[in-house]
Amino acid sequence: MGMPFELNTMIVTKGKEIRLDDDRFSLKKEGYRLYPVDIPIEVRKTINSKSSGVAIIETLVLEKSHTSITYKYITINSTN
Amino acid sequence: MGMPFELNTMIVTKGKEIRLDDDRFSLKKEGYRLYPVDIPIEVRKTINSKSSGVAIIETLVLEKSHTSITYKYITINSTN
Amino acid sequence: MGMPFELNTMIVTKGKEIRLDDDRFSLKKEGYRLYPVDIPIEVRKTINSKSSGVAIIETLVLEKSHTSITYKYITINSTN
Amino acid sequence: MGMPFELNTMIVTKGKEIRLDDDRFSLKKEGYRLYPVDIPIEVRKTINSKSSGVAIIETLVLEKSHTSITYKYITINSTN
Numbered sequence: 001m002g003m004p005f006e007l008n009t010m011i012v013t014k015g016k017e018i019r020l021d022d023d024r025f026s027l028k029k030e031g032y033r034l035y036p037v038d039i040p041i042e043v044r045k046t047i048n049s050k051s052s053g054v055a056i057i058e059t060l061v062l063e064k065s066h067t068s069i070t071y072k073y074i075t076i077n078s079t080n
Numbered sequence: 081m082g083m084p085f086e087l088n089t090m091i092v093t094k095g096k097e098i099r100l101d102d103d104r105f106s107l108k109k110e111g112y113r114l115y116p117v118d119i120p121i122e123v124r125k126t127i128n129s130k131s132s133g134v135a136i137i138e139t140l141v142l143e144k145s146h147t148s149i150t151y152k153y154i155t156i157n158s159t160n
Numbered sequence: 161m162g163m164p165f166e167l168n169t170m171i172v173t174k175g176k177e178i179r180l181d182d183d184r185f186s187l188k189k190e191g192y193r194l195y196p197v198d199i200p201i202e203v204r205k206t207i208n209s210k211s212s213g214v215a216i217i218e219t220l221v222l223e224k225s226h227t228s229i230t231y232k233y234i235t236i237n238s239t240n
Numbered sequence: 241m242g243m244p245f246e247l248n249t250m251i252v253t254k255g256k257e258i259r260l261d262d263d264r265f266s267l268k269k270e271g272y273r274l275y276p277v278d279i280p281i282e283v284r285k286t287i288n289s290k291s292s293g294v295a296i297i298e299t300l301v302l303e304k305s306h307t308s309i310t311y312k313y314i315t316i317n318s319t320n
Binding site: 002032034058059060062064065 | 119
């Protein structure tokens with residue numbers, strides 16, 4: 001008996017993140033995923049984008065074949 | 081950089097589960113833990129107890145150095 | 161970027177195990193799988209078989225899209 | 241019953257890597273660790289060092305409370 005999931009080492013938003021407050025966002029992805037919680041992780045818009053910054057995942061929720069995270073930026077890369 | 085956690089193959093309640101409805105419970109444990117979601121998993125009161133039954137974990141939440149699960153029994157072992 | 165794998169809470173041999181010595185076996189499975197190492201885990205021939213016994217996984221190897229384990233029985237269920 | 245381990249998103253060598261051939265190394269660490277296999281992962285000498293490059297982990301072995309990996313650089317950062 002097995003539970004399929006994906007080990008993720010980066011947050012790839014595909015522009016689907018929702019801003020919760022100034023520097024905190026939530027993101028829902030399909031499937032069960034394991035992200036590191038409480039340690040710095042890179043954020044990108046797509047897998048081949050430049051880095052948007054570095055964030056800390058504060059909450060990881062697995063439910064109904066989806067994974068939801070909330071994360072807070074610790075550094076944001078300016079795009080200007 | 082690493083995130084310490086524990087791979088769990090059984091739900092050990094220590095009597096701290098909270099009944100949500102007839103056969104559904106929630107349980108909060110210290111630390112980050114990985115439980116299989118959506119597949120049958122044995123439930124015990126303590127690690128050396130007899131099995132209380134078999135449940136399906138429906139939700140797994142990692143947050144603030146704790147792990148919360150909700151689970152629903154699919155078979156319950158009578159204690160009479 | 162993600163690495164797909166499967167969280168396994170039971171050893172399902174499908175009869176493909178190779179005996180290494182009296183009570184120690186090796187088994188190679190497709191894909192990357194995470195099994196608990198050093199703690200008791202149930203062994204079955206198929207997912208719906210009766211339990212063959214309980215084993216301890218001593219080695220877990222992920223390589224070339226396969227997972228190899230060696231395990232040692234701590235209890236074997238007689239089939240007579 | 242649980243198996244403690246650490247989710248790792250970076251290879252931190254502490255100078256203990258062993259060169260196997262031109263761009264392939266092995267490294268043994270204490271404890272059980274889960275690293276992503278087959279996907280790019282950053283290599284550093286210490287957690288606060290600059291990046292030494294990016295590698296692909298080809299083999300992950302968990303055994304006797306240690307984790308051994310072999311990895312191959314795909315990009316190496318010059319230190320000149």
